[in-house]
Structures are given as structure tokens and as C-alpha cells.
Amino acid sequence: MKKILILTFIVLISIGLIYAMTYYIRMDSFSFAVALNFTLMACTLIFTETMKSQLNSSYFNEKSWEKRGKIYESLGVHFFRKLLVVTGWEKLNKKSKPVEKNITALMNLHYRTKQDELGHLVIMVIVLGFNIFVAYKFGILQSLWLLVLNILLNIYPVFLQRYNRPRIERMINLNKRG
Numbered sequence: 262m263k264k265i266l267i268l269t270f271i272v273l274i275s276i277g278l279i280y281a282m283t284y285y286i287r288m289d290s291f292s293f294a295v296a297l298n299f300t301l302m303a304c305t306l307i308f309t310e311t312m313k314s315q316l317n318s319s320y321f322n323e324k325s326w327e328k329r330g331k332i333y334e335s336l337g338v339h340f341f342r343k344l345l346v347v348t349g350w351e352k353l354n355k356k357s358k359p360v361e362k363n364i365t366a367l368m369n370l371h372y373r374t375k376q377d378e379l380g381h382l383v384i385m386v387i388v389l390g391f392n393i394f395v396a397y398k399f400g401i402l403q404s405l406w407l408l409v410l411n412i413l414l415n416i417y418p419v420f421l422q423r424y425n426r427p428r429i430e431r432m433i434n435l436n437k438r439g
Contacts (some may be wrong), residue, residue, distance in 0.1 A: 265350035267311055275304035288366045289403035294388075294410045301387055305380035315359075316375040323427040333424040341417040343353050371429045387417035 278300050286293040298305040326332065345351040361367075395406035 264311065268308060271304060271308050271311060275301070275308075277437070278304070286333075288391070289399040289406075294406035297388060297391060298384065298410050298414045301384040302380065305383050308319050309376050309380055314361065315420045316372065316379065321378070321426070323423075327427075330427065332423045333420045336420060338417070338420050341421060353393075362432075362436075364433065367429060367433045367436060371433060372428060374422040374426040374429065377427075378419050381415045381418045384421070385411055388415060415421070416436045 279297065282293060282296050282300065300387060388407055392404050392407040392411060396405055
């Protein structure tokens, strides 16, 4: 019961923060698009950390159409990974979540890919809703910041998680055998 109250509180705080942003920042601005995405990132991270779900859904399994990551390679996942390195995000991320080669660390990393993917999917849907609203209310050109940032901050991170997870699974299986 306590967990449900905390999760509800997180959702209500998130809604309140987003409402405040819509009131104080023009919804068709770059500032709003950035603030919305990063506020949602913080809120979904807190939510998923509190929820502590095992995330065992078959959704997270590699699909045949992903062709062992070839689909993501053709969509530019390696370029996106380089972009993360150039911007310093990868270094910052590795500092907070260091990668080790033991089975426990690999299993934690595997879980994190699911958690991060879920968070980015939720954010992607919410930002898409704002994108459609802003396009309708202010025009398509005014909604482009939301679209571009949704692609860079949510869609490509989902691609990256889906690209990396099967590789991590193979490393876990090799570790278990060896």
C-alpha cells in the first residue's frame, strides 16, 4: 500500500511540474522541449526505481525482425552512440553505472537496459502527445523541437537499449558456461 501511495505521489508531482512548465514556458519553444524531456526523464527514473518491477515481459526479448541488431545499425545506432561519447553523456553514464565483467554486474546492466527502455518509451508517448497538441495549436513548424528532441532523447535511446540487450544476454550466457 505504501508503495502505491509513493508511486501515485510521484505521478502527481510529475503532472504538477509539467503543468507549471506549460504555464511558465512557451510550449512551442526549444526551452519547453528540453525542460519537458529532462523533467520526464527524472520523474520516470524515480518512478521505475521505486516500482522495482522485474520487467519480465516478453516485449523486452529480441524479436526476429530486429535481425540481431541489423535494423538498428541501418537506422544509425552507431552514429547515435558516437554522439553520446562526443557530448560526454556516455562518460557521465559510465561514472554513475560502471560496467564490470562479472555476472552480477552484467545482470544488473541487462535489467537497466529494460528499465531505461521502459522509461524512454513512456516519455516518448507523453512527448508525442505534446508534439501533436503543439502542432495543432501553434503549427507544425513550432512543434519541431518536440519532434527532434523526442527522436534524439527517446527513440534512439530505445533503439540503443534494444541493440545492446541481446549482446549483454550473450555475455551473461557465456559467463554462466565458463
